[in-house]
Amino acid sequence: MTAETAAQELLTVKDLRVSATRRESQDLHVVDGASFSIAPGERAALVGESGSGKSVTCFSVMGLLAQNLRVSGGSIRWRGNDLATAKREEIRRLRGPEIAMIYQEPLTSLNPLMTIGYQLKEAARRSKVGRREILEMLDRVGFADPRRIMGQRPHELSGGMRQRVMIAMALIGQPKLLLADEPTTALDVTIQSQVLKLMYDLSYEMGTAVLIVSHDLSVVRKLSDTIHVMYAGQVVESGPTDSVLSQPRHPYTRALLSSAPRLGDTRERLESIPGIVPTPDQWDAGCRFRSRCPLATERCAETPPVDVVADRSSACWHVDQLLAEQKEATPL
Amino acid sequence: MGTYIAGRLAQMIPTLLLIVTIVFFLVYVVGDPVGLMLGDNATPEQVAAMREAMGLNQPVFMQYLNYIGSVLTGDFGESYQYGQAALPIVLERLPATLTLAIGAILLALVIAIPLGVWSATHRGGVIDSVVSSISVLAKAMPNFWLGIMLILLFAVTLRWLPVSGAGSWAHLVLPVIALGTGTAAEITRLVRSSMIEILSQDYIRTAYGKGLRRRAVVYRHALLNAFVPVTSITILQFSTLIGGALVTEVVFSWPGLGQLLVNAVSQRDMALVQASVFVIAVMVLALSLISDLLFKAVDRRINLG
Amino acid sequence: GCGGVPGTTSEDAETGADNEPQTLVWAHSVDPRSMDPQDALQTSAERINRNMYSRLFMRDENMEVVPELVTDYEQIDDETWRFTIREDVTFHNGDPLTAADVEFSIDRVINDETLLEYQFFNQIASVEATGDYEVEIVTEGPMPTLLTLLSKSGSDILPSGYIEENGMDAFIDSLIGSGPYQFESWQRDDRITLTKNEDYWGEEPVWNEVEVRTIPENSTRVSELLTGGVDIIADVPPNDWDRVDAEEDISMQFEDTTRTVLLIVRMTEGYVTADQEIRDAIDYAIDQGAITESLFGGHAIPTRTRAPLGVFGANEDLYDDYVYDPEQAAEIVENYGETPSVTLTASRGTYPLDAEVAEMLTQMLEEVGFEVNLEILEGGSFSDVFSEYTNDELYMIGLADGLLDASYSLVHYTEQRAAGQTDYSNETVEELIAEGNRTFDDERRAELYAEAQALVAEDRPHIPLYVQPGAFGVSDTVSWAPRLDDNVIFDDVIPNE
Amino acid sequence: MAESVTLDSAGTESAPPRPPGSSKRRSWKARLRSIPLSGWIGLVCVGIPAVVALLAPWITPHPPASIDPSQALLPPVGMEGSDPAYLLGTDNLGRDILSRLIEGARVSLMIGVIAVVLAGSIGLTVGLVAGYYGKWLDAVLMRVVDALLAIPSVLLVLVILGVLNPGMWTLIFVLGITNWVIYARQIRAEVLELRERQFVRAAQNFGVPGPIILIRHIMPNVLPSFIVLSTLSVATVIVTESALSFLGLGVQPPDISWGLMLTTGRDYLATAWWISTLPGLAITFTVLGILLLGDWLRDALDPRLGGRS
Amino acid sequence: MPPGHRTLRRDSPGGRRGRQELSLLACGPAAGRTEGGDPAVSTSVQPPVQPAQTESPLLQIENLRKTFTVRSSLLGARRELVAVDSVNLSIPAGSTLGLVGESGSGKSTLANMVSGLLAPTQGQVLIEGNRVHDGRGRVSLRGDQGAQIVFQDPYSSLNPRMPVRRLLAEPLQVAPRVPRAEREQRVKELLDQVGLPESAMDKFPHEFSGGQRQRIVIARALARRPRLLVCDEPVSALDVSVQSQILNLLKDLQKELGLTYLFIGHGLESVGFMSDQLAVMYLGRIVEQGPAHQVLGRPVHPYTQALITSSEAVPFRDGGTVELQGEIPSPLNPPSGCVFRTRCPLATDICAEKRPELTPRESTRLAACHHR
């Protein structure tokens, strides 16, 4: 956790816990102890194993958790106000002009029966943005004929076009914070980088803070300044992108980085993390990565200390050993 | 589009022929009206003479061919009861039944949509259970029973509304309630289940994410998407409603097609049966065509053709 | 009365209209199938036709046949009759009613075999207008019932000029008669409206307008009466008699009808009911009194003959009588050898409480040892059984005497008519009926019929149960008493102040 | 497979202990415990009439068909003039309502269940086949469905009852063959969508024969809507039977059904409400039960819900 | 050893033979030359360049074309959408052909035609010389003889109502059936092969993570020992560590069983890792083709170039750029001439007039561009 004061920060998530209600057994925590914060204008990334709770964390911020999920612990501070305990109406007012989100599934996140124009206008209404700005925004996300797009319906657009519509929709209200949940999975790399560049530029111009969720480390690296790594419902490591990627301070981050294939890879096999992610039922106070960690010792069953060095933090008992090993190996 | 409609209309012809054929043989199997026509004191000779006069002594197949021949020219024959061409009699009755059926459907929708939406948005809660129980109750009340109860309550005891007959709008109220309640129950269940399905869709979350109010999300985004399933079940209900109308018409002595049809069947008035079924069939088929076009207008993804 | 507009009860309507009686509204349960007066053969049609047309003869309130259009008549010989008719009668369209119209009307019904009334009129050989207001009718053989027949449904006088000019279809649409009320409109299955005939030749009609509504559902009809929507209803269901009577401004009016509910017994060889003893046992087993008392509150009369009291030639000794002897019935059944099994066919709702009666009969028969297969059919199939002669051992039906003459009822016991249905044949009965049918001496004729009935009552091709009562609910806004022939003469209904 | 490649993944690790809720082989006790309250209510609402129907000959307090005019129109116990021997009162022929309700349960449930099974199986088969095989088969079957939808079912009922002897089995047959079209339509629509799903295409890719794909892959996935349709349909059928009685076409004495009681009692609504209201309540109670059971069954059949809500 | 198991191949000389050939058979005289430097083939014997092949390729795609008829709106006219256009490809047994391209360029359509789920409008697909489609819209090769496909989305290709036991047993029940007694054993072997515990058998698809589901799908595809496996973006939805597990698994299986892959993906890194040959698609056409490391190392076509540049993770704040600008063309309304010209930095007038043909570049490669 960066040691900035809360006042400077736009969003501070602290010890967030999200639980799923279950009919016959105890509640299940799907996010348990996630903490990170974002400053105005900052571009941050959330990476981690699939199923580690990235999307759920974003939805908690938006107040849009599925019906069987609820925030059961911790706080989500938006400019000092706790959204976790705020009234529905208060959060509703934030959505759009303050916080906007790009959803993971562009194919299903647009209402199939309404025109793109209508859906954009709906999003723009709360920020009092007019038709001209909408057309302009469509132009910026790369549509050659925005007027025509306005009259079309989602099924008439390609996957990439829909994803760009989603982006336009999120940005049209000029939010203070943009949550982008895997905004480019369905796109090929050329369009992907076009879209990312757009997000970058807009964030830069409008001072929008961005939290991007992605599996793709090259995406993260291109766009974000800081990075938060999630594993099994917790943020296990945070820090500036370059330094986290080049010098991970958590064994999970290190494993993640080394399993990514690289262009021109000549390896016969890729590295990968052995074992499987513990399910939420198996989570305990100790380090949740320990069953798969090469450095694990008995001590790992205890809650790992948060190791804060300058602008970086990580939760591991063996940071030192990790760093030592990295020195021996060739740096990334 | 034009060709699509033309194609659909062309498809109606074999369907209608099929219907006419089915009904012909059904009525044939039931027997002819001669006995009924002649009454209590008829002699067998009279019966035979009457059969011959009506061409009922020919082989079935010949009768069928003759019949189809005349149907193709738009002639459904003469109703022996009324001594008139059957089709105009049916058409004369049509508005009464349509008024009732459309009234019932509108009522059902007016009740079912808010209730269905309400119980879907409160799924699993008390409201949901109450709505479910009410719809079961409504479904379990046969419409004649409900009709009689309504008459006893609103006409006899409270004297708010007339008992029976057709005429002013006031006459329409009770029969429409009696007929529409069961349909409302069914549509409520359907609206509920479609809404539950729709409300869990990602685009609903998107709508909330824009900061829209719950009402706007539920009634604008979700309900629009429930249009197609709700309309198609409503159309399906229409032919059931005509069946239900028949009982309701008897209770409220409403001079509609239903009563006509029941009498026609029990009096073995073949021409009248055929003409009524034909008119109802054309209506149902036309409605299904209209509904398909409507779907297409609402949901452009639907590929007709 | 009033038109059933919400909120306006009869009282309102009357006070608003100078206290002059305006509209009589009354309701019955069945819509006429056809309004062709010679092709209807339905009580519901007859009730309207009787007020719209004139006939040569009519029945007065005591069921006596009296002249209506006829001013004078004579019987020239056994087979020839001559009638002189009134000269001041006009049809509703203004045409005068003459002998030509009488000839046309009777000629039609005796020649057109597709007409439902044809079967009753075919004993008339010819009819001829012998003058402007004089008609001669020739019968086939002596016909003591001719005058009765001329007062019966089907003998209505139609406007020949109008029909010849415009055709029958046009007539059916306009229904032009010469009676006290003229046709206004007919919404099928809903109502028939009639208006006063200002030029009626007789006494001035009482009502400006009469509305006859068809309300098939019993409780709806009763509700209409209770709420003042109608002034008179026919066929009040027995379960509502007490309720209706208990109402302050409504009363029940009962009257016998000519309809006898009876069991048609199949005597064909091979059926257990071919056995005289079994037929006796069935009659012994049935407690008609229990049925009439418990289901009809005593308003139905047990009977042992098809021809009820009031019908010419009815055997009074068999009226209000029944044989009930369960012990003897049980004994017969026991001695029969095997358990006799009978099928009892009935319907629901064709006659008041018919299914309930059938269920009671079943229980009564089972109590003495019969095995009963109760079969309750829907109206259409029920009629099919009757007209197609597919009845099994017992078939429960209500038969009315439209002519109010025993000759009509007794037809069923002639060998020709019984063949295939009851298969009854008794030479003595046959002869008695035949002789009665050609005897002009009323007293003798009645004796012959009574004797035939006594024999039939023992042979039991029919097992009569009870005479069905006519049950009307009448609002206190009017005074009226029902008639034996189940007809409603609108001018008999008098508005109360 | 001794030489199977060793993988660097979970396979070599021992499986983590299963979370308690997701175990497939649960004991019957656990299974019972997993039935939600609404499921229990459903079981009770359906169970009582079912058991009562089975035991009818032994538990009716009076012979259900026995007429006793002297006891006619007694009100249920608790009302003025009631007779404790007749708990729920008597009808116009003095027959015990409770006994008739018990006896009527058998016929009504049989009609409801068997007719729905009949209609459901025809409709399911037609819907599956038409939807999956498409082309001319679909066109022909759907025209038949359209035709039957367009012909008022009352006509079919009247006609069939005119030919066959009226009775419970005839009614079941009639209601069965008039109701299948709704299933056929709905199921076909779903199959049209399902057959484009990837798991179906995957099965096709393996060369799994069409009929087997239909039974193994498509049918289980239309089952939820099938169940929903069927449960509603039981209500429809029981109520339709009563409407048919209204037209004189329903169950006939000596058989007793709730629908028949409801119909014949309607003339007494103003004077003896219990004759027709009590069977109506019995129908409501049972239908509610079937509905709840159906909802539960649908959830229970869905493995995605196994364990969580 | 169960019938049909081809572990032997790994050690037989034939097991690697595929790598000796090149997959450009249908593409002209220059096809079929391997260049040194490919670690996978460096030890192999140089094959003859001439069409005189010693062995025909396992999969051969000849001039394949697929069009869909679409209607743009209620009143709109029917229009032809060319999803795949004159594609020629072949894959030697035991090797992998990678296919990358823009989304919507027809990759899945191609995969579906190869696996017999979609009938081509024109052209044909041959597996070991046998036609997959009979030319009348029906599939003549299925099951064992045909290709098995691993769909883009593992979750939707598993019947949600079947436990893994039945999912995996299903292909074994198709004629020629594996006897019931052996089935259970085979299912266990399959699970073991893809690295899932036996306890997985009784679970349902929703109880697995994305990576595990993907393995189930692969296990199922392997159940009948197909010679050809079509993998349609098997890893794009997974995080990198799971992704690497799957890729390793596929590679291992290839080595062990001598499988042939058609491997489709978005991520150049993973496709590059998997493939021997690589084809790049754009709007229904192949625009470049050749040995994977060459295509990725020295791209010819500007689109390939753009793909590679975009894959490089240079942060925007450090001056990272976007290679391509311009409108992405709609397949319903493709640009004239070269379909890529609307986004191409090199485009000139000729590109609008003439469609560039796929022509040989160097000895082993093909590309369709007027300018390079």
Ligand SMILES: Nc1ncnc2c1ncn2[C@@H]1O[C@H](COP(=O)(O)OP(=O)(O)OP(=O)(O)O)[C@@H](O)[C@H]1O
């Ligand atoms: N509505 C829900 N009910 C119960 N559990 C849920 C629900 N939604 C998500 N989960 C669980 O919460 C965990 C986190 O889910 P989430 O979608 O946040 O993962 P993610 O990190 O976004 O993964 P991915 O990269 O695959 O999108 C998962 O284990 C998932 O199964």
Ligand SMILES: Nc1ncnc2c1ncn2[C@@H]1O[C@H](COP(=O)(O)OP(=O)(O)OP(=O)(O)O)[C@@H](O)[C@H]1O
């Ligand atoms: N059934 C269909 N009807 C009409 N058009 C179709 C159909 N299937 C695919 N298409 C169109 O064909 C083109 C190629 O689609 P395809 O799915 O093969 O693309 P892809 O290369 O697999 O894309 P992605 O990388 O997004 O999966 C697209 O434009 C698509 O819209």
Ligand SMILES: [Mg+2]
């Ligand atoms: Mg996610």
Ligand SMILES: [Mg+2]
């Ligand atoms: Mg694809």
